[in-house]
Amino acid sequence: MTTKRAVDVMPGDCVRLASGREMNVTRIERDFLGLDNLICFVEDTQQCWFAHAVFVTDEVITVSQAAPLDT
Amino acid sequence: MGIYDLQLPALDGAVLDLAQFSGRATLVVNVASRCGFTPQYEGLQRLHERFEPRGFSVLGVPCNQFGEQEPSGPEEIAAFCSETYAVSFPLTAKLDVNGPHRHPLYRELTSTPDAEGRSGDVQWNFEKFLVSPEGRVVGRFRPVTEPESPELLTAIEDALTASE
Numbered sequence: 382m383t384t385k386r387a388v389d390v391m392p393g394d395c396v397r398l399a400s401g402r403e404m405n406v407t408r409i410e411r412d413f414l415g416l417d418n419l420i421c422f423v424e425d426t427q428q429c430w431f432a433h434a435v436f437v438t439d440e441v442i443t444v445s446q447a448a449p450l451d452t
Numbered sequence: 453m454g455i456y457d458l459q460l461p462a463l464d465g466a467v468l469d470l471a472q473f474s475g476r477a478t479l480v481v482n483v484a485s486r487c488g489f490t491p492q493y494e495g496l497q498r499l500h501e502r503f504e505p506r507g508f509s510v511l512g513v514p515c516n517q518f519g520e521q522e523p524s525g526p527e528e529i530a531a532f533c534s535e536t537y538a539v540s541f542p543l544t545a546k547l548d549v550n551g552p553h554r555h556p557l558y559r560e561l562t563s564t565p566d567a568e569g570r571s572g573d574v575q576w577n578f579e580k581f582l583v584s585p586e587g588r589v590v591g592r593f594r595p596v597t598e599p600e601s602p603e604l605l606t607a608i609e610d611a612l613t614a615s616e
Contacts, residue, residue, distance in 0.1 A: 400520055414576065414596055421576075430551020432518050432576070 382444055387420060388437040393447025396422065396433075403444055404431055454587040455560050461545035463514070463526045468544055470557075476507045477611040478583045479604075480561060482515040482549050482574055484522035485532045489578040493537035495599030499608070500541040506612050507585065510541040513557075515549050518577045522546060549574045564589040567603070582607050585615040 382397070390396060394406050404424045413421040413434055421434045435441065455470060462468040481496060500510040514529050516522040522529070526545060533539035549558040550573045558574065561581045565571040575594055582591035582604075591607040598604070 398520070402520065414594075425551065425573075427552055430517060430548065430554075430573075432550075434519060434576070 382442060383446075384440045384442055386437070387435040387439040387441045390422060390441055390443065391447045395444040395446075397442040397444050398433060404433060455557065455583055455589070456587040458557050460547070460555070460557060463530055463543040463545055465526070465545070468542060473509060473511070473583070474587065475585045475615070476509055477503075477585055477608060477615070478508070479510045479599075479608070480557070480581045480583060481510060481512055482518075482547075482577060482579055483512045483533075483543070484515060484518060484577040485524065485529060486521040487518070487577040489576070489595050492578050492599055493533065493539060497537055497539055497541065499599050499604075503608055503612065507615065508608060508612060512539070512541060512543040513549065514543060514546045515574075515577065516546055517548060517550055521577060549579075561589055561592075564592045566592040566594055580604065582611060584611050 390406060390409065392406055392408060395403055396406060397403050404422060405426065406422045407425050408423040410421040410423065413419040418437050419434055420437055421432050424431045456474040458470045460468045460470065479499065484490065496510050514522045530543070533543065547555040549555065562574060563571055564581065578595040580593040580597065581589055584590045590611055593604055
């Protein structure tokens with residue numbers, strides 16, 4: 382478990398919210414609601430749909446991280 | 453099957469038959485009690501009171517899919533709406549508006565594009581769908597659109613005028 386800035390979260394990361402809920406981020410919407418300092422993490426799977434909006438500078442707890450891309 | 457053929461669970465546990473809205477223009481809004489947009493309840497209630505005599509209703513749909521901002525049970529939601537915003541329009545039970553458990557009402561609603569041509573998932577709390585008295589979705593307004601914005605007022609007027 383570690384923390385990173387919200388702007389650095391990637392699809393495939395699992396983040397823990399303040400409530401303790403863990404969400405698997407499958408999509409990230411930037412400039413959310415027309416605000417360039419707001420992004421929205423979306424978990425959109427066959428089991429669950431959930432969205433969580435944060436400021437890009439917020440620190441986010443990541444439970445696990447997406448595998449790095451092969452180069 | 454049209455929108456006004458659907459039945460939903462009401463916040464108080466009863467069955468909310470959308471047939472009761474047939475012949476009326478209806479603004480369907482997914483709501484939440486702990487959202488930055490929650491003060492929009494004030495404008496929604498004013499819309500409801502202003503246009504109800506002409507055949508209009510707001511229908512609130514509590515939803516906890518956006519930031520866990522509607523976490524409470526039905527009694528708490530009802531009390532919050534009544535005591536904080538004097539809400540008198542009907543509210544459904546908490547429903548999913550996106551994803552695998554999306555309610556059939558929102559399967560219909562989300563197939564409608566907004567003014568920029570984007571259909572699909574509800575973006576956040578307080579997205580608004582205007583349904584005509586005939587049961588057609590005639591407008592989609594994103595959460596940043598205030599209830600009493602000129603575009604929403606015009607759309608409501610148009611929907612009501614067409615049926616008068």
